[in-house]
Amino acid sequence: MTALHDAVPEQALKWVRAGRKVALATVIETWGSAPRPVGSQLAIGEEAEMVGSVSGGCVEGAVVAEALEAVEDGRCRVLEFGVSDDEAFAVGLACGGRIRVMVEPVGVGAGLPVEMLDDLVAARAARRPVALATDTQTWAHELVGTEGGVLSVLALPRFHADKSGFEEDWFLGIHNPPLAMVVVGAVHIAQPLMEMARLAGYDAVLVDPREAFASEARFPGARIIHDWPDAALAAIGLDARTAVVTLTHDPKLDDPAIEVALRSDVFYLGCLGSTRTHAKRLARLEEKGFSADEMGRIHAPVGADIGAKSPAEIAVSIMAEITERLRRPESRPGQARQGVAAE
CATH class of the missing domain: 3.40.50.720 (NAD(P)-binding Rossmann-like Domain)
Known part of the structure; x- marks a missing residue:
C-alpha cells in the first residue's frame, strides 16, 4: 500500500476532481541538512489542508500561504528558505540547511495542467517510470518517459538513481514505481x-x-x-x-x-x-x-x-x-x- 506522503499527486487530483482549488509544492534544491530530499512534494487544498511534506515546522506554513495565493493569481513561484544554526531546529532545517521550493497551482494560469496531472497519476498507477519536467523560466511542462527525446536521455540516469533535479532550466521530478x-x-x-x-x-x-x-x-x-x-x-x-x-x-x-x-x-x-x-x-x-x-x-x-x-x-x-x-x-x-x- 502506498504511504499517504507518497500519494501526493493522487490526492491533488482527487481534490481537483471534487472541484477544489489545489497547488503542488515541490522541493527543487537543497543545501546542508535539509530534512526532505529533492523531489518531495506537498499538496495544498484551498482550505489549507495538506498532504505530503516539503520540510516541517514554519516552512510548511509559509509554503501554504504562498500556495493559497498561487491558486488565486495563477502564478508559479520559487521560494527559498534558509536559517542559521541557532534557529534551524525550530523550523525543521537542521544545521543551517536551505531549500528551494517550487509552488504551482493546478489548472490555473501558468500552473500544471489538470490533464498532465491526470496523465502523471495514470502512469504511476500503471507502474511506468515518468518524470514531470518543469521549465522554471517559462513554466512549460512535459511528461517524460524512459524513451524519447532529449529530456528522456537526460532523465535516464535520474530514473536509475531515483534522484530528482535540474537539467539546465528543466526540473525533472522523478516518479518511479514503488520498489x-x-x-x-x-x-x-x-x-x-x-x-x-x-x-x-x-x-x-x-x-x-x-x-x-x-x-x-x-x-x-x-x-x-x-x-x-x-x-x-x-x-x-x-x-x-x-x-x-x-x-x-x-x-x-x-x-x-x-x-x-x-x-x-x-x-x-x-x-x-x-x-x-x-x-x-x-x-x-x-x-x-x-x-x-x-x-x-x-x-x-x-x-x-x-x-x-x-x-x-x-x-x-x-x-x-x-x-x-x-x-x-x-x-x-x-x-x-x-x-x-x-x-
Missing part, C-alpha cells in the same frame, strides 16, 4: 529478508505453497501467497522495479519462478545455492532453451561476498547486492564472486 520484491521460499533466511526489504522501502511478497512454512506466525504482518511460484509471479506481475529472490533449494519451486523472472524485466534475480548447485540449475535452464546471456542475469550464489554466515547476515548480503544492482544498473553478476555458498 517490489518477491521472495520465493519461506525458509529461515526469508524471515529477516522480508523485514529488511520492508525497511528498505520494498513492497515485499512471500511466495510458498507450503502453508506450514509460510505462516502468519513465522512471518507476522507479511503479505504471503500460498501458490506455486510460476502462477504467483504471473499474477503479481514483474517489471523493471521488481527484484526476485529464490531460496528453497527445491527445483520444483525455484526453477518455475526463475523461468518466469528470466522472461521478465526484473532488475535483479538472485538464487540461493552453491556454485555446484547453480551449475546444475544452469544445465536445467539450458535444457529449457534459455541462452547464456539470459542465464547470465542470475546472481548466484546469491548475495554480496561479505562472508555472511547467519540467516540475518545472509539477508544483509542479499539486500546489499540488490541495492547495488538497483543503483548501479551497469553492474552485472560476477563470474568469480563467492556469494552465499549454501547447498
Whole structure:
C-alpha cells in the first residue's frame, strides 16, 4: 500500500476532481541538512489542508500561504528558505540547511495542467517510470518517459538513481514505481529478508505453497501467497522495479519462478545455492532453451561476498547486492564472486 506522503499527486487530483482549488509544492534544491530530499512534494487544498511534506515546522506554513495565493493569481513561484544554526531546529532545517521550493497551482494560469496531472497519476498507477519536467523560466511542462527525446536521455540516469533535479532550466521530478520484491521460499533466511526489504522501502511478497512454512506466525504482518511460484509471479506481475529472490533449494519451486523472472524485466534475480548447485540449475535452464546471456542475469550464489554466515547476515548480503544492482544498473553478476555458498 502506498504511504499517504507518497500519494501526493493522487490526492491533488482527487481534490481537483471534487472541484477544489489545489497547488503542488515541490522541493527543487537543497543545501546542508535539509530534512526532505529533492523531489518531495506537498499538496495544498484551498482550505489549507495538506498532504505530503516539503520540510516541517514554519516552512510548511509559509509554503501554504504562498500556495493559497498561487491558486488565486495563477502564478508559479520559487521560494527559498534558509536559517542559521541557532534557529534551524525550530523550523525543521537542521544545521543551517536551505531549500528551494517550487509552488504551482493546478489548472490555473501558468500552473500544471489538470490533464498532465491526470496523465502523471495514470502512469504511476500503471507502474511506468515518468518524470514531470518543469521549465522554471517559462513554466512549460512535459511528461517524460524512459524513451524519447532529449529530456528522456537526460532523465535516464535520474530514473536509475531515483534522484530528482535540474537539467539546465528543466526540473525533472522523478516518479518511479514503488520498489517490489518477491521472495520465493519461506525458509529461515526469508524471515529477516522480508523485514529488511520492508525497511528498505520494498513492497515485499512471500511466495510458498507450503502453508506450514509460510505462516502468519513465522512471518507476522507479511503479505504471503500460498501458490506455486510460476502462477504467483504471473499474477503479481514483474517489471523493471521488481527484484526476485529464490531460496528453497527445491527445483520444483525455484526453477518455475526463475523461468518466469528470466522472461521478465526484473532488475535483479538472485538464487540461493552453491556454485555446484547453480551449475546444475544452469544445465536445467539450458535444457529449457534459455541462452547464456539470459542465464547470465542470475546472481548466484546469491548475495554480496561479505562472508555472511547467519540467516540475518545472509539477508544483509542479499539486500546489499540488490541495492547495488538497483543503483548501479551497469553492474552485472560476477563470474568469480563467492556469494552465499549454501547447498
